[in-house]
Amino acid sequence: MIEYRPQQRDVALAMRRGAFGRCPNCGKGRIFTAYLKVAPRCSVCGEDLSHHRADDAPPYFTMLIVGHIVVAGILTCVMTSDIPLWILGVVFGTLTVVLSLVLLPMIKGAIIGLQWANRMHGFSGEADPDAISPY
Numbered sequence: 001m002i003e004y005r006p007q008q009r010d011v012a013l014a015m016r017r018g019a020f021g022r023c024p025n026c027g028k029g030r031i032f033t034a035y036l037k038v039a040p041r042c043s044v045c046g047e048d049l050s051h052h053r054a055d056d057a058p059p060y061f062t063m064l065i066v067g068h069i070v071v072a073g074i075l076t077c078v079m080t081s082d083i084p085l086w087i088l089g090v091v092f093g094t095l096t097v098v099l100s101l102v103l104l105p106m107i108k109g110a111i112i113g114l115q116w117a118n119r120m121h122g123f124s125g126e127a128d129p130d131a132i133s134p135y
Contacts, residue, residue, distance in 0.1 A: 009117040018113025019106045023047055025116065031109050038112065051122030052115055058108035065107075066099045 014024035023029040029042035031049060040050045070092050077083055116123045 009119070011114060011117040014113035014117035015110040016113070018109035018111070018116075021105065021109055023049070024113035031112060032105060036105055036108060038108075047116075048122075049112065049116075052112040053121045054108050054111045054115075057111050058104055061107045061111075062100055062104045065103060066096055069099065070096050 013027075017024050017027045018031060021031050023031055023042040023045060025047040026042060026045035029039070029044035029047075031039060031042075033039045038049055038052055041048055073095070074088060074092050077088055115121055
């Protein structure tokens with residue numbers, strides 16, 4: 001008996017496309033309709049993107065990355081220079097906000113690309129067994 005195996009999807013390529021805000025399937029359509037609102041379908045290839053379930057992962061990874069950068073920067077500045085603390089607060093506070101706003105959609109797009117490449121949460125074309133039933 002011949003077993004059907006779906007074609008492998010390139011995980012790194014899908015995540016890279018998602019990180020740059022592009023459809024993980026074709027790389028041409030936009031994945032977001034607003035800052036973090038995911039388009040229901042790709043406007044170019046028609047890939048259904050409504051199955052994504054990024055949930056809390058993007059903010060978690062954003063905090064993890066930004067926290068490591070900011071804390072390392074603050075510690076380095078405090079240990080090696082006599083910069084007043086209020087200046088460090090302004091500089092690193094601004095850096096924290098900017099990095100968070102830039103990285104959050106990139107990480108969310110990469111996670112959606114990862115889910116698409118691994119055929120998770122309905123991206124396989126079958127019903128999602130984890131979905132909440134209306135009954």
